[in-house]
Amino acid sequence: MYKGYVVDGALIAGDPHFRMGCRLCHKGDEKGQGKEGAHKGMVKRPSDNLKTCGMCHKQIADNYSKSLHYTTAGQRNGVMPSRSKEELKTFDAKVFEKSCRSCHASCGDCHVKAPAVGGISIGLIQKHKFVKKDEGKTCAFCHGGRVYPEYTGEYGGSPDVHYQKGMTCMECHKKAEFHGDGTAYANKQAVKDRPSCRNCHKLGQEAKLTARISHQRHQGKVSCYGCHTATAYRQCQDCHLGKGAAAKPALVLGLNPRDKKTLTTLRLIPTVRETFVKEGIKMENFDALPNYWDSPVHNIRKRTDRTRSCDACHVEKAGFLNMDNMIKGGSKANQGLIMNPKPIHR
């Protein structure tokens, strides 16, 4: 891990970021004796203050200050309906800022030093070079619990076909999505120009007639993920502030809580009624929100059980959320996500 603190000396001469010395961003005392002396007053994460990078990259820093990747406001906005007004104040003060928001990404987390997760960090991404991107050392860390290992196949099951084709995160998630456009979107679903399968995969241009017909029949009724998510993905239960986290793989199909007309892949959000009891939050409106939310699962394949046979959904109902496989003691709103596919008349 010590290698994560080693800077490439060759960068000092050529990279303009180093022209004004380390103190410009990191403060500290260059003339201090020993590690403690030199580190006195040092700022470990200078880009936590966006004005640091904003000295030169003003427009990006201004936009980023409102980006969901920085504010994590989507997390807060998502849970608001399940809290009373008083509980929300407590949640903001005691939980969101201290816990949820610890996931906010500074400029450095993507461009300089790999983010720490659970206290572990590999340190500088490329010896303090200011990199444009390195998804395997940045995205993969914060999103390494679910999305990334599902994408690469490390979680088990098959890797996403896009990963096999050599596509990394930023092939779909563009720079503008991260830096933001200056708009404080309420959640990621509202972000303009967010990734969409149809950006590359146009309807009506399928090579096979069967695919074209199937897409026409299910358009507006089933999301792309509903058919093309290849395998089970991680479902976390009993959030760590409650009884203790547990995770197991499952493919869950149900109605999208944000759009009840569409069937899609659902992921269990591991919040139970007692999750925030220690903070004095009972979640008086717990039943206002479901525990399952639409998830763009990143293990896509063209051919899956559901694309091979209509029976997988219309007869077997494989993976469909129902009263038996639903979590016990969960929100009453979960029942509104159950969907019974119509039988096929042959």
Added chain:
Amino acid sequence: MKIIAVLSSFIFLFLLSTDVLANASSCVQCHTNEALMKSLHKPPVITAGEEGEG
């Protein structure tokens, strides 16, 4: 001509000083020395809390 020469000297010295500043600082002397970093580094104490977004 004299004014140009003087101004050029000032600009050269300024640029040189910033390069010297960056290179001579104790930050650079320590952090570009891998062996020294290895000897000084202490693994962090792991505490529960940060889990990442997932």
